[in-house]
Each structure stands twice: as C-alpha cells, then as structure tokens.
Amino acid sequence: MGVMTLTLFPVRLFFAAFMMLLAWPFAFIATVGRSESNVEPQCFWRRVVDVVLRLIMRSMWFAGGFHWIRVKGQRALPDQAPILTLAPHSSYFDAMPVTMTMASIVMKAESKDIPLWGTLIKYxxxxxxxxxxQDSRRKTVEEIKRRAHCxxxxxQIMIFPxxxxxxxxxxxxxxxxAFIPAVPVQPVVIRYPNQLDTITxxxxxxxxxxILWLxxxxxxxxxxxxxxxIYTPSDEEAKNPQLFAQNVxxxxxxxxQVPVTDYSFEDCQLAMAEGQLRLPVDTSLLEFARLVRRLGLxxxxxxxxxxxxxxxxxxxxxxNVEQFSRILEQPLSNVLRDxxxxxxxxxxxxxxxxxxxxAFSVVCRPTKTLETIKLAFTMYEKTQDGGVTEDELECILHTALGVTALRVSRLFGAIDVAKRGKVTFGKNRGSVEAKLYSLV
Known part of the structure; x- marks a missing residue:
C-alpha cells in the first residue's frame, strides 16, 4: 500500500482531476443560453459535446482503476421509463451511472454554486x-412529476430511493x-464485485x-x-406510492440476492442515538419509528x-385507544393498538x-433533542399555571432522553433554586438549557 500511495495514487488523482478540468469548458459552453425550465431540440454541436463529455468522464473513471464496466440488460428510452431507480447506494462512486447515461438527478441547490463541479452538474x-x-419538498415532487409526464x-431522472x-x-x-408520479420505472442494480471493499x-x-485513497x-x-x-405500476400501486416502492x-x-429491511435512513439516525433516547419502559425507538411508518404518519x-x-x-x-385513533385521524387497527x-x-x-x-418529535428530528424538550415544556406548562413540576419533568426527560428519576430529581433541584416546585422554560431558560446540554 505504501508503494501504491507514492506512485499510483498521485498519478491517478492528477489524471482524474485533469479530466474534470477538461470537461468544464465543454459543459459550460453547452449550458450557455440554455433554458432551465424547457428542453429545446438538441442541435448537432450539442450532441457532439454530449459525446465528448461522456468520453472524458469515462476516461476519468478509467484513470481511477475502473478499466471495464460490465453492463447487463438494456436501458429503456425516456418515453418508456422516465425514471431510473438505482440501488444499493453505497458510495460517491455511484456517480458512474450518471456520467454513463447523462440522466438528471435530484440534488441540493447549493451544489450548483460549487466552482467547476456546479457547471458539470448543471449540464x-x-x-x-x-x-x-420550506416548501422545497413539494416543489421537488411536482418537478419530478412534471418531467416524468413529458x-x-x-x-430520464435517476434516483437512489x-x-x-x-x-x-x-x-x-x-x-x-420516485414513485409518486405513478409512471413506469426501470430498476437498476449496481455491484462492486471486488475482492477488497474500498468503495463503501x-x-x-x-x-x-x-475511501478515495484506498x-x-x-x-x-x-x-x-x-x-x-421496466416496472409498470398497477392501478393500486399508482394510488399507493409506498406499495409501488416496496414491490420495486x-x-x-x-x-x-440480498434481503430487505424495514429500516430507513431516519431509523439509522435513531440507532446512532439510541443510547440516550428511550420510550417509556425502555421500548426501542426503532420499533416506534417502524409503527409510525406503517401508519403512514x-x-x-x-x-x-x-x-x-x-x-x-x-x-x-x-x-383510550379509540380517542387516540381520532387524534391521529387513523382507523383503529392492530398497528395503532401496538x-x-x-x-x-x-x-x-x-x-x-x-x-x-x-416520542414523535424525537423520531422526526433525532439530532435536535433540545427542540423536543422545548416542545414538551410548552405542552406541560399549559396545564400547570405556566410551570412544569418535577413529576412532569421526569416524564419529559424519561420519554425523550431515558433519564432516570434520580437524575431528574437532582436536575430539578438545581434549576428550581427559588423552591417554587415548578420550572418554566421561559423564566429558567438559561439554567434549563445549560443542564439539558449536560444530558444530551
């Protein structure tokens, strides 16, 4: 590895960077004067630029050691399958299919302002x-639907679902x-059958x-x-994107030849924090998150x-459970009972x-525990004349953080210096935040 680091690595890195620099002027020329909301017929010189960019990108991957790319099956035409769904997503090297197909992708708006890279992305x-x-998610879905029905x-839009x-x-x-537009999609699977996994x-x-170095x-x-x-959704799948996604x-x-799991990215975030976050009687938040997903909340x-x-x-x-179902606006079911x-x-x-x-707030934003605590205070303060008692604080912190009764008692005593028997987030904000930060 030491020899490769001193010889092969710098050469490949330089050549790959050079290929990206070489691609930039072609991408820049091709995007000048181009409409962002409409697609014009591609003239001859733009088709030439497209071919040149594909060759440059392929040379870049070749320089990185991807000498042969094995392709199985046949890519569908855009009017046959407007959306390509790729999995599994495991690395930034998954950009190879994007450069091979020049399909559109969904990405952060900030990326277009990155020097060099932004121009290549806009192409x-x-x-x-x-x-x-705040309305970005809805706008993104609407834009995907608009393009998918064109x-x-x-x-084609390439999505890692x-x-x-x-x-x-x-x-x-x-x-x-990827499944909300209810149009035919083409599933695409990618593999890295290397003896040593340096990709993930x-x-x-x-x-x-x-990862790049290795x-x-x-x-x-x-x-x-x-x-x-190509997978064409049934009438039921067209009405139910979750079912469509599950079947694909x-x-x-x-x-x-791998299993499926009901866990999601949000569940992974919870698993990272599960040492601190607990539901009553030490029930796993992952189980709660699974039920949230099954209810469609x-x-x-x-x-x-x-x-x-x-x-x-x-x-x-x-x-009771019937009243709870009305609060969630959900039918009474075994999942809701669970x-x-x-x-x-x-x-x-x-x-x-x-x-x-x-608990729902913790599941929705596991990295923002303090926001959940603030929300909890607003719910409990309304019922106790603008204050939270020690028992209520224990319930809040036990649900959100898994804090024991003994630790809550000490915390409450440290915050309630006036011995009022209750604390508020407003009046005791500084003290509350300082003590809570010591817990989270």
Whole structure:
C-alpha cells in the first residue's frame, strides 16, 4: 500500500482531476443560453459535446482503476421509463451511472454554486432541492412529476430511493419520491464485485478521502450495472406510492440476492442515538419509528405542531385507544393498538398523548433533542399555571432522553433554586438549557 500511495495514487488523482478540468469548458459552453425550465431540440454541436463529455468522464473513471464496466440488460428510452431507480447506494462512486447515461438527478441547490463541479452538474439538468425553502419538498415532487409526464422530452431522472449510503448487505426502505408520479420505472442494480471493499462510504465507516485513497491504490476496480425490465405500476400501486416502492424494492433485492429491511435512513439516525433516547419502559425507538411508518404518519414539522396543539387542548387528560385513533385521524387497527400499548405503561387502557408527541418529535428530528424538550415544556406548562413540576419533568426527560428519576430529581433541584416546585422554560431558560446540554 505504501508503494501504491507514492506512485499510483498521485498519478491517478492528477489524471482524474485533469479530466474534470477538461470537461468544464465543454459543459459550460453547452449550458450557455440554455433554458432551465424547457428542453429545446438538441442541435448537432450539442450532441457532439454530449459525446465528448461522456468520453472524458469515462476516461476519468478509467484513470481511477475502473478499466471495464460490465453492463447487463438494456436501458429503456425516456418515453418508456422516465425514471431510473438505482440501488444499493453505497458510495460517491455511484456517480458512474450518471456520467454513463447523462440522466438528471435530484440534488441540493447549493451544489450548483460549487466552482467547476456546479457547471458539470448543471449540464445534466438536475432537479434542485433547496434547504432554505420550506416548501422545497413539494416543489421537488411536482418537478419530478412534471418531467416524468413529458412523454420523453426531458432526460430520464435517476434516483437512489434509499436516500442514503448503506453497506450493500440489504436494501433499506425506499423513499416514495420516485414513485409518486405513478409512471413506469426501470430498476437498476449496481455491484462492486471486488475482492477488497474500498468503495463503501457510510456514516460510521472511513471518511471520503480515505475511501478515495484506498480505491485509487487498487490496481483494478470492478463495477457492474444491470438494467432490469421496466416496472409498470398497477392501478393500486399508482394510488399507493409506498406499495409501488416496496414491490420495486423486492424485485431489485431478488436481482441482488440480498434481503430487505424495514429500516430507513431516519431509523439509522435513531440507532446512532439510541443510547440516550428511550420510550417509556425502555421500548426501542426503532420499533416506534417502524409503527409510525406503517401508519403512514408524515415526519414533518407541521405534523408535530398539529399533534402538540391537540395534546395541549387535552390538558393532560389521558385517552383510550379509540380517542387516540381520532387524534391521529387513523382507523383503529392492530398497528395503532401496538403503538398505543407503547405508552400504556400501567396497562390500564389509557395513555398521555403528550408522551406520544415527545416520542414523535424525537423520531422526526433525532439530532435536535433540545427542540423536543422545548416542545414538551410548552405542552406541560399549559396545564400547570405556566410551570412544569418535577413529576412532569421526569416524564419529559424519561420519554425523550431515558433519564432516570434520580437524575431528574437532582436536575430539578438545581434549576428550581427559588423552591417554587415548578420550572418554566421561559423564566429558567438559561439554567434549563445549560443542564439539558449536560444530558444530551
């Protein structure tokens, strides 16, 4: 490895960077004066640029050790399958199919402002997602639907429905974005049949540069892409994107000979934090998240706020399972009963809806624990004359953080220096935040 680091790695890195620099002027010329909202007929010189860019990109991958790319099956035409769904997504090397097909992708709007890279990205007409725009998700879905229903005028859209990188040992839950348009899709599976895996890039694995270094130090890297038959949704699947996604995932898993799992990217985030986050009676948050998904509850801020308003209106009055189903606007089902049981600690057929809201907030935003605590205070303060008692604080922190009663008692005593018997997030904000930061 030391010899490769000093010889092969710098040569390959230089050549790959040179290829990207060489591609930039072609991509820039091809995008000058081009409409972002409409697709014009491609003239001769633009077709030449397209071929040149493909050759340059292929040379870049060749320089990285991907000497032969094995292709199985046949890629569908845009009017036959407007959307290509790729899996498993495990590395930034998965960009190879993008450069091979020049299909559009969905990516962050900030990417177009990156020097050099932004110009190359804009060439393939991506669907940009803006983090600063709260309505971005809806706009993105609408744009995907618009392009998907254009009868092949727009380039195909290539989507990795897993939404994150995995280690390729299974297929996690597919996000519904690629399946909402209810148009035929072509499943595409990718493989890296290398003896040594230097490709996989996950949140707990090696960093991006280490992956690049290890891969470029290999004499040869194998890559295989297989285009599966077009999948046309049934009437039921067209109305149910989740069902459509599940069935496509099952076909792709069969082709890959790997299992499927009901876990999603959000569940992975919860698993990372599960040492701190607990539901009552130590029930796993992953189980709660699975039930949330099976009920079809949307993990959105607006939903959290809606549930919290309903919980505040109840003023701490516990609810039975029928009342809980009406609050969630869900039919009474076994899945809903299972969720209800998570919060029915004393097996008395009653639950405090505020505990559900706290857990739901944790599942929706696992990295923003303090926001969940603030939300919990607003729900409990409304019922106790603007304050939270020690018992209520214990319930909040036990649900959100798994904090024991003894630790809560000490925390409450440290915050309630005036010995009022209750604390508020407003009046005791500084003290509360300082103590909570010591827990999270």
């Amino acid at each position: 393939i007409r991506p669907v940009f997602v803006s983090r600063s725009d 009868q092949g005028v727009w380039p 897993e939404g994150t990188c995995t280690n390729r040992s299974c297929l996690i839950t597919f996000k519904p974005g 890039w996950t949140w707990q694995g090696p960093g991006a540069f280490k 891969t470029l130090c290999q004499l040869h890297n194998e890559f295989e892409i297989e285009f599966l038959p 995932r099952r076909i792709m898993a069969k082709a890959l 949307k993990r959105e801020i607006s939903e959290i706020e809606g549930y919290s308003r309903r919980a505040r209106a109840l003023k701490g009055v516990k609810q 969720m209800f049981a998570l919060f029915d600690e004393k097996d008395e057929g009653l639950m405090d809806v505020r505990e559900f809201v706290i």
